[in-house]
Amino acid sequence: xxxxxLLAAVIITALLLQTTVxxxxxxLGAKPELLYLVTIVFAILEGPASGAIAGFAGGMxxxxxxxxxxxxxxxxxxxxxxxMGMARQYIVTPSPILPVFLVAGGTFAGVVFHGVVSFLLGxxxxxxxxxxxxxxxxxxxxxxxxxxxxxxxxRAAEGSRSRRVLRW
Amino acid sequence: xxxxxxARSTRLLxxxxxxxxxxxITVDYRQGDDGPLSALGDAALTVISPLQxxxxxxxxxxxxxxxxxxxxxSIRRENxxxxxxxxxxxxxxxxxxxxxxxxxxxxxxxxxxxxxxxxAETTAAQVIANGVSNFxxxxxxxxxSADGVEEDMPxxxxxxxxxxxxxxxxxxxxxxxxxxxxxxxxxxxxxxxATGLLSGEGGADLRMGLVESTVEVALDERVVTSxxxxxxxxxxxxxxxxxxxxxxxxxxxxSALETFVTxxxxxxxxxxxxxxxxxxxxxxx
Numbered sequence: 001x002x003x004x005x006l007l008a009a010v011i012i013t014a015l016l017l018q019t020t021v022x023x024x025x026x027x028l029g030a031k032p033e034l035l036y037l038v039t040i041v042f043a044i045l046e047g048p049a050s051g052a053i054a055g056f057a058g059g060m061x062x063x064x065x066x067x068x069x070x071x072x073x074x075x076x077x078x079x080x081x082x083x084m085g086m087a088r089q090y091i092v093t094p095s096p097i098l099p100v101f102l103v104a105g106g107t108f109a110g111v112v113f114h115g116v117v118s119f120l121l122g123x124x125x126x127x128x129x130x131x132x133x134x135x136x137x138x139x140x141x142x143x144x145x146x147x148x149x150x151x152x153x154x155r156a157a158e159g160s161r162s163r164r165v166l167r168w
Numbered sequence: 169x170x171x172x173x174x175a176r177s178t179r180l181l182x183x184x185x186x187x188x189x190x191x192x193i194t195v196d197y198r199q200g201d202d203g204p205l206s207a208l209g210d211a212a213l214t215v216i217s218p219l220q221x222x223x224x225x226x227x228x229x230x231x232x233x234x235x236x237x238x239x240x241x242s243i244r245r246e247n248x249x250x251x252x253x254x255x256x257x258x259x260x261x262x263x264x265x266x267x268x269x270x271x272x273x274x275x276x277x278x279x280x281x282x283x284x285x286x287x288a289e290t291t292a293a294q295v296i297a298n299g300v301s302n303f304x305x306x307x308x309x310x311x312x313s314a315d316g317v318e319e320d321m322p323x324x325x326x327x328x329x330x331x332x333x334x335x336x337x338x339x340x341x342x343x344x345x346x347x348x349x350x351x352x353x354x355x356x357x358x359x360x361x362a363t364g365l366l367s368g369e370g371g372a373d374l375r376m377g378l379v380e381s382t383v384e385v386a387l388d389e390r391v392v393t394s395x396x397x398x399x400x401x402x403x404x405x406x407x408x409x410x411x412x413x414x415x416x417x418x419x420x421x422x423s424a425l426e427t428f429v430t431x432x433x434x435x436x437x438x439x440x441x442x443x444x445x446x447x448x449x450x451x452x453x
Contacts, residue, residue, distance in 0.1 A: 015216070020223045021230065028238075049178040056185040060192070064209040065216055071192030078185040082178070121197060 048085025
């Protein structure tokens with residue numbers, strides 16, 4: 001229950017920030033993708049199931065709020081959350097900057113996937129070069145934001161987790 | 169064991185979520201902008217937009233600040249472009265205003281030329297320099313012998329008499345103004361028809377002498393050129409009936425024989441721009 005509330009709070013906060021602060025913060029033609037960032041961080045912290053749920057919820061929320069083809073972001077983020085959660089399980093490294101790399105790679109892959117799906121649906125009318133550029137820049141911005149967001153979400157997630165459940 | 173079943177349930181969850189997403193995509197794709205999903209989206213937007221407003225109020229300046237920071241180079245370029253543009257436009261405005269002034273002056277000169285008589289030939293000239301000396305009141309114009317200008321030709325402006333040609337170059341001429349102390353103009357009081365001789369006083373008003381003491385001179389009376397002509401002997405430089413100025417002061421009699429009058433020139437010599445050189449006139453009607 002607490003985790004559902006936490007998830008909702010995080011997603012709404014991310015959405016609000018995404019549509020206000022970061023909507024204006026358009027650097028070199030791209031902006032950070034906060035929902036991607038939050039999904040990946042959740043997946044890293046909580047595993048593939050939580051990652052998929054967070055991604056699905058965040059993606060749906062974003063799809064319905066922004067005037068975009070609905071479902072594409074949800075699909076992307078569901079898969080992204082799951083994939084990142086799985087990836088995290090197989091990577092064994094104590095490196096504290098692992099989340100940064102996962103976020104960067106995940107965001108890039110996610111944005112490109114989103115672009116491909118949009119393209120298949122005939123909703124994308126930019127060049128591939130532009131898509132890759134946006135994906136790279138979004139990945140970079142998200143990676144920069146990770147050291148800020150990751151500790152906050154980790155603390156929140158740990159606070160909301162019931163003590164008896166072992167961490168993955 | 170527990171781990172495996174957990175993995176399976178996770179996979180099931182993901183498949184379910186992906187399926188829902190795909191259904192959503194399909195439904196939305198088929199329904200376009202009119203379907204219930206769109207309505208749902210609009211509803212969500214209605215709920216969240218007040219929140220967005222509230223957040224924006226706080227974060228707008230911050231976001232602005234950062235995007236401004238990153239766009240500084242382009243803003244600077246834009247600034248330069250705009251400055252250039254402003255300079256160009258200001259230049260244009262100034263030119264336009266000057267052109268309008270010029271037009272008005274030319275129109276006035278045209279009227280003046282018509283008043284000189286049908287046979288009068290004139291040429292318009294631009295004042296290109298003022299006199300260099302403190303003791304000579306002259307101007308230089310951009311017309312010279314190539315344009316038919318000769319010495320002693322009268323020069324007028326739209327307001328009235330300016331002076332006469334003192335010196336002619338190939339493409340420029342020096343004009344002695346009527347306010348030059350060496351300039352003498354035969355003038356006539358408009359109302360009383362009495363004649364006199366106007367001499368320049370430099371910066372001060374013209375001085376009109378040789379007016380008979382019996383003549384009643386009124387203030388603000390107009391003084392025009394008299395344009396005398398003694399056949400074969402002498403002829404005034406100036407065509408008749410060109411406005412010189414208005415009486416500004418009637419001096420106390422210095423002798424019983426003549427009255428001294430000061431005349432304020434009609435032409436403002438400090439702002440002279442376009443003048444008309446009278447090449448030939450019919451010498452007085």
